[in-house]
Structure formats: structure tokens, C-alpha cells
Amino acid sequence: DMAKYERTTRGDFAKAARLRKSRPTWNEAPLWHWATEVVGEGVGGAPITQHRLTTCFPTETEVLNFLGDVWRFGARLTFDVETTGEQAMDCRLLCIGLGFVDPMVGIERVLCVPKLSCGGVPYWTDGSWAHVAEALRAVLGSHQIPKLGHNIVFDKLVMESQGFPVGGYADDTMTAHHVLDSELPHGLGFVASTLLDVRFWKDDVKGDEGWLNLPDFTLRTYNLRDILVTMRLWPLLERQLKQFGFMP
Numbered sequence: 001d002m003a004k005y006e007r008t009t010r011g012d013f014a015k016a017a018r019l020r021k022s023r024p025t026w027n028e029a030p031l032w033h034w035a036t037e038v039v040g041e042g043v044g045g046a047p048i049t050q051h052r053l054t055t056c057f058p059t060e061t062e063v064l065n066f067l068g069d070v071w072r073f074g075a076r077l078t079f080d081v082e083t084t085g086e087q088a089m090d091c092r093l094l095c096i097g098l099g100f101v102d103p104m105v106g107i108e109r110v111l112c113v114p115k116l117s118c119g120g121v122p123y124w125t126d127g128s129w130a131h132v133a134e135a136l137r138a139v140l141g142s143h144q145i146p147k148l149g150h151n152i153v154f155d156k157l158v159m160e161s162q163g164f165p166v167g168g169y170a171d172d173t174m175t176a177h178h179v180l181d182s183e184l185p186h187g188l189g190f191v192a193s194t195l196l197d198v199r200f201w202k203d204d205v206k207g208d209e210g211w212l213n214l215p216d217f218t219l220r221t222y223n224l225r226d227i228l229v230t231m232r233l234w235p236l237l238e239r240q241l242k243q244f245g246f247m248p
Contacts, residue, residue, distance in 0.1 A: 004181075004183040005184070008194055012193075012194075019197070024197035026196060026197040026198045028228065030099075030108040030109060030110050031055055031110060031221060031228065032053070032055070033053070034052065034053055034054065035051070035052045035054050036050075037049060037050055037051075037052060055111055055220075055224060056114075056217065056224070058112075058114075060128035060131055060132060064135050066111045067135045068135075069100075070100055070139055070145060071139060071145070073100070073103050075101060075103065076100060076146045076170065077099070077100050077145050077146070077148070077168075078097075078100065078147075078149065078230050079099075079140070079148075079149055079155060079227075080097040080150065080223060080226045080227055081093060081094075081095070081097070081158045081159065082097070082211060082223050083211070084211050088154050088158045088161065089161045091158065092116065092120070093158060093159075094114070094116050094211060094212070095112050095113060095114045095115055095223055096112070096113045096115070096136065097110065097113075097226060098110065098227065099111070099224075099228065099230075100231075101231070108228065108231060110228060111224075112220040112223050113132065113136065114220065115129070116212070117216050118212070118215060118216050119212060119213065120212045133163075133164075137165075140159060140167070141164070141165045141166065141167050142167055143167040146170035147166060147167075147168050147169050147171075148170060148171045148173070148231070149172055150172065150173045150174045150191075150229075150230045153172075173188070173191065173230050173233045173234055174186045174188070174191075176237040176241055177191050177237060179241065179246055180244070180246075187202075188230065189202035191233060192229045196232060196233065198225070201222060201225045204221075205218060205222050
């Protein structure tokens with residue numbers, strides 16, 4: 001019964017041998033964009049500054065600019081939601097991760113759009129959520145912007161239960177992996193471990209209502225790792241699907 005794991009086991013040993021001689025190829029640079037902001041004035045008028053991870057703690061303007069660029073480029077949009085449970089129609093939406101490849105510069109761009117902060121406190125306290133939600137609704141609902149996800153049916157149901165219809169469903173890395181090898185597990189962590197050099201990040205958080213009490217930094221960086229992994233898995237899976245005749 002364990003014979004189905006033979007190829008995976010061989011791949012793990014091959015990866016281990018490769019990593020003994022070279023550094024992992026995983027790169028999280030798109031996640032780590034910081035802004036330095038003045039938040040006060042210290043002794044002698046010296047400015048007091050703080051650093052903000054803009055990909056996880058965005059302003060309304062940053063979200064709208066990101067979504068505007070998705071529209072402008074018509075780029076494939078990867079999205080992933082974090083919720084308080086596994087019942088898509090009966091859970092609380094915590095945040096929405098987004099990602100696309102900027103064709104102007106050929107780099108990946110990612111953004112976590114929070115809805116709730118740690119403890120269930122609303123992230124948007126100044127009325128900005130209405131503007132953010134309107135822009136999200138337009139992009140997610142567009143059939144001209146193709147969508148990519150891992151088990152995207154769940155994410156679609158979550159967003160639709162929140163009043164965000166999702167159009168333009170295109171590709172799903174979980175479905176693709178199931179087509180390629182139906183007997184193996186299809187969780188994002190497992191698929192990533194076979195094709196990418198990302199560390200195992202799926203133990204960073206715990207599910208259900210406990211997600212409400214996770215530090216915002218932990219939950220949102222976890223969400224964006226899901227986005228980066230899904231974005232990078234798709235070309236590899238697509239190549240295999242074409243190789244075996246499952247795609248033209």
C-alpha cells in the first residue's frame with residue numbers, strides 16, 4: 001500500500017542530496033516589503049519612526065493601488081482566504097491573500113488584505129473597508145481576470161458567502177495534482193514539499209476559532225506563503241499536465 005509513495009520518497013532523497021551541496025532556491029523577497037513612517041516627535045524634535053510590513057498591514061491606498069494594477073494588467077490572480085473554520089458557509093473571514101506576476105517588471109507581487117485583526121477586532125476602523133470591499137468585489141467578480149488557487153472551490157464559497165461572487169475561475173493546483181497522481185495527498189504543504197524548496201510552514205498556525213487569537217504577523221505571513229507557493233507550483237504542474245497530455 002505504501003508503494004504509491006515510492007516516487008515521493010525518491011524525490012525527497014534527491015532533494016536532500018542536492019541541498020547538501022547548494023542553498024535552497026526558495027525566495028520570499030516579494031513578502032518582505034517594509035515602509036518606515038514617522039509616528040511622533042522625540043526629544044529635541046527628533047522624529048520617532050516605526051516600520052510597517054506593507055504586504056501584511058496595508059493602507060486603503062495600497063490595497064486599491066494593488067487591485068488597480070491587477071485590473072490594468074489583466075493578470076492571473078492567485079487568491080487564498082484564512083477563516084475560523086473549515087465550513088465555508090459558516091465561518092469568519094480573517095483575511096484574503098492576493099498575488100500576481102507584474103508583467104512590466106516580471107516580478108511577483110503579493111498582498112494580504114485583512115478583514116479582522118487578532119481577537120476578532122475589525123482591521124479597518126475608519127470606514128475604509130467599504131472602499132476596499134468594493135474594489136475587491138469588482139476584481140474577484142471579473143470574468144476577464146483569471147483566478148488561480150489551491151482548493152479554490154472552498155475559497156470561492158467563503159467569498160460568495162461574504163457577498164463577493166468569484167468569476168473567472170481558471171486553474172486549481174490541488175485539482176492539477178490530483179489529476180497527475182490521484183493516490184497521493186493533495187494538501188498544499190505536501191505538494192510544495194515535492195516540487196519546491198520552501199520550508200514546511202503549515203505548522204505555523206492552528207485552525208478553527210484559535211485563528212482569531214493568532215498574532216496578526218504570524219497569520220498574514222502564513223497566508224502570503226500560501227499565495228507564493230500556489231503561484232510557483234502552477235507552472236510546474238502545468239508543464240506536467242501538458243507533458244502527459246492532460247492539457248493542450
